[in-house]
Amino acid sequence: MLEVNLSGLKLKSPIILASGILGVSFSSMRRVFDAGAGAVTTKSIGPKPRKGYKNPSIIEIYPGTFMNSVGLGNPGIKEFISEIKEIKKYNIPLIVSVFGNTNEVYLDVAIKAENAGADAIEINISCPHAEVSSIGIDKGLTFEIVKFLKEKLTVPLFVKLNPNVTNIVEIALAAEKGGADGVVAINTLSALKIDVNTKRPILSHGSGGLSGKAIHPIAVKIVYDLYKVLKIPIMGCGGVDSWQDVVEFFLAGASAVQIGTAFYKGTEIITEINHGITQYLKDNDYKSINNMKGLAHQFKTQEVPDFD
Amino acid sequence: MTENTIKTVKIQKIINECKDVKTLVFNMKISKTENYITPKPGQFVMVWVPGIDEVPMSLSGCDNNGNWSITVKNIGECTNAMYNLNIGDYIGVRGPLGNHFKLINQSSKEIFLIGGGIGMAPLKFLSNQLTKMNTKHTIIEGVKIEDDLMFKDYFQEVITNNSEVHYCTDDGSYGIEGVASDIFKEMVNKFNKNDLSNLVIYSCGPEIMLFKLFQICQEYKIEFYASLERIMRCGSGLCGLCALDPLGLLVCKDGPIFNSETLKEIQDFGKYQRDFTGKKIGID
Numbered sequence: 001m002l003e004v005n006l007s008g009l010k011l012k013s014p015i016i017l018a019s020g021i022l023g024v025s026f027s028s029m030r031r032v033f034d035a036g037a038g039a040v041t042t043k044s045i046g047p048k049p050r051k052g053y054k055n056p057s058i059i060e061i062y063p064g065t066f067m068n069s070v071g072l073g074n075p076g077i078k079e080f081i082s083e084i085k086e087i088k089k090y091n092i093p094l095i096v097s098v099f100g101n102t103n104e105v106y107l108d109v110a111i112k113a114e115n116a117g118a119d120a121i122e123i124n125i126s127c128p129h130a131e132v133s134s135i136g137i138d139k140g141l142t143f144e145i146v147k148f149l150k151e152k153l154t155v156p157l158f159v160k161l162n163p164n165v166t167n168i169v170e171i172a173l174a175a176e177k178g179g180a181d182g183v184v185a186i187n188t189l190s191a192l193k194i195d196v197n198t199k200r201p202i203l204s205h206g207s208g209g210l211s212g213k214a215i216h217p218i219a220v221k222i223v224y225d226l227y228k229v230l231k232i233p234i235m236g237c238g239g240v241d242s243w244q245d246v247v248e249f250f251l252a253g254a255s256a257v258q259i260g261t262a263f264y265k266g267t268e269i270i271t272e273i274n275h276g277i278t279q280y281l282k283d284n285d286y287k288s289i290n291n292m293k294g295l296a297h298q299f300k301t302q303e304v305p306d307f308d
Numbered sequence: 309m310t311e312n313t314i315k316t317v318k319i320q321k322i323i324n325e326c327k328d329v330k331t332l333v334f335n336m337k338i339s340k341t342e343n344y345i346t347p348k349p350g351q352f353v354m355v356w357v358p359g360i361d362e363v364p365m366s367l368s369g370c371d372n373n374g375n376w377s378i379t380v381k382n383i384g385e386c387t388n389a390m391y392n393l394n395i396g397d398y399i400g401v402r403g404p405l406g407n408h409f410k411l412i413n414q415s416s417k418e419i420f421l422i423g424g425g426i427g428m429a430p431l432k433f434l435s436n437q438l439t440k441m442n443t444k445h446t447i448i449e450g451v452k453i454e455d456d457l458m459f460k461d462y463f464q465e466v467i468t469n470n471s472e473v474h475y476c477t478d479d480g481s482y483g484i485e486g487v488a489s490d491i492f493k494e495m496v497n498k499f500n501k502n503d504l505s506n507l508v509i510y511s512c513g514p515e516i517m518l519f520k521l522f523q524i525c526q527e528y529k530i531e532f533y534a535s536l537e538r539i540m541r542c543g544s545g546l547c548g549l550c551a552l553d554p555l556g557l558l559v560c561k562d563g564p565i566f567n568s569e570t571l572k573e574i575q576d577f578g579k580y581q582r583d584f585t586g587k588k589i590g591i592d
C-alpha cells in the first residue's frame with residue numbers, strides 16, 4: 001500500500017533517510033532500512049577525506065529542533081565505496097549524496113558512486129555552511145551542473161535545494177530544465193545560536209543549518225509552491241517526526257518524504273510513521289500515496305485584496 | 309531545554325586527582341523551572357570548552373544537589389584546555405546522555421568494577437551508588453605507574469561494608485604488578501566453578517583491556533558490561549560516527565554500556581573505530 005515509484009526507483013515505503021544523518025556506515029543505514037525506510041541517502045560524499053568543522057557541530061536548540069555545522073565532513077569517495085558495496089549486498093535502495101568544488105569533481109564522485117552500486121545520485125548544492133552552497137543559490141549554475149551530470153550519469157539524479165535564496169522556485173525550475181529527475185526540498189536553513197553566558201556563537205563555525213521541528217511548516221510551504229510549477233517529483237524534507245507531518249507533505253504535493261533529525265528519537269519512528277500513513281490511507285479509502293498527492297491544492301485560498 | 313541542549317555552567321570546584329588528572333565539579337540545577345534529569349552511573353555528557361572543542365566525557369559523580377563531576381586526563385587539545393580551566397570558568401554541558409550501568413542489587417552477587425586508567429571515572433560514580441545501596445563490590449584499578457593512581461583517598465574514605473579495592477600497576481611500582489585483566493583472571497581462578505555465575509563485571513578503560521576482560525568472561529560464562537568510547541559529534545543519535553558494525557548500534561544512544569550478548573555480535577569491538585571524517589581506523 002505504501003509502495004511508490006520515484007523516477008524509476010521502486011520503494012516499499014515513501015520514507016527515505018535524509019542525507020547527513022546516520023549515513024556514514026552501512027550498518028546504521030541498514031538499521032534505518034530495517035525499521036521501514038524505502039531508501040536511504042548517504043552523508044554527502046566528496047572527492048577526499050574531510051574533517052569538517054570541530055565540535056560543537058550538532059546541537060539541539062529547542063525540543064526537536066537542531067542546528068548543525070558539520071561542514072561536509074566525510075571519508076571521501078575512495079574510502080566510502082566499501083560502504084556502498086556493503087549496503088548493496090542487502091538490496092537496499094541507495095541514494096548517494098555527492099558534493100565537489102567543480103562540476104567535474106561532482107561528476108567524478110557521482111560516477112564512482114554509480115559504479116559502486118548507487119541507485120540514484122543526490123547532489124548537495126545547498127549546504128548552507130560550506131562553500132558548495134554557491135551553486136544552489138544561482139539558477140544558471142544549477143542548470144549547468146544538472147545538465148552536465150545528466151549527460152554522463154545513468155541513474156536518476158536528484159537535486160537538494162537550498163532554501164536560503166530569494167526565489168527557490170526558479171532554481172527548482174532550472175534543475176528541472178537541466179534534466180533533474182527530482183528535487184529534495186529543503187536543505188537546512190541558515191541560522192545562528194549565541195550562548196548568553198559566554199556571549200559567543202555555540203557552533204564552532206558560528207552559523208549553522210537549522211533542521212527539525214521548527215522548519216517543517218517552511219518546507220511544506222516550499223513543496224506546495226514547487227508543486228504548482230514542477231513536473232518532476234518532489235521529495236519533501238524538513239522537520240518530519242510524525243505521520244501527520246508526512247501526510248502534510250503529500251497533500252502539499254510531495255511524491256516521497258525524507259526524514260533526518262527526528263532520528264534522535266530512534267529509528268523506530270519510521271515504523272510508527274509507516275503504520276500511521278497506512279491507517280490514514282485506509283481511513284480515506286485511498287489505494288496508494290498518489291491518491292492524496294497535492295490534494296491541498298484543490299482549495300482556493302484567499303487572494304491578496306486590492307489596495308484601497 | 310532537553311538533555312541535548314547546551315547549558316553553560318561555571319566550574320565550582322576542582323580536585324587534583326593525580327598527575328595530569330583533575331575532577332571538575334559544576335552544578336546542573338540551573339533553575340527551578342528547568343526540568344532536571346538526574347544522571348545515572350555510566351552516562352556521559354558532551355563537554356564544550358568555549359573556543360576549543362566539545363568532547364564526550366563520562367560522569368564521575370553526581371550528588372543530590374545537582375552537582376555533577378567529570379574527571380579529565382590531560383591527553384589532547386580539548387582535555388588540555390579542560391585541565392587548565394579555573395573555578396568560575398564556563399563550560400557547556402549536554403546530558404546526561406546514553407544508557408547506564410544496569411544495577412544489580414542482590415547480596416548473592418559478586419560485583420567487580422574493573423577500570424583501566426581514566427576509565428575509572430564512571431566506575432567511581434558506580435561505586436558511589438553501590439555504596440549508597442549498601443552493595444558490596446570489589447574494585448580493580450589498573451594504571452601504568454604509581455603516579456597515575458586516582459581516587460585512592462576517596463576509596464579509602466568512602467568504601468565500607470566489606471568492599472575492597474585492588475590496585476595494580478604495569479611496572480609494579482604500586483600494588484600488584486600486572487594489568488587489570490590478568491589480575492582479574494587470577495581472581496576468577498580462585499572462585500569455585502559453581503559460584504562463577506554469581507559474578508557481575510562492570511568495566512571501563514582502553515578497549516584492548518575491555519576486549520580481554522570480555523574474552524575471560526565469555527570463557528567462564530560471567531555476566532559482563534563494558535563502557536565503550538567513540539568519536540562523536542552529536543551525542544544524540546544523528547551523526548553516525550559512533551556506529552558499531554555490523555548492527556549499526558550507536559555508542560551515544562544504544563550505549564555507551566553494552567553487555568556480552570551484544571558485544572559478541574559487534575565485529576568492531578576491540579578492533580575498529582571511526583575518525584572525525586567517518587573513516588574506519590584501527591583501535592590501538
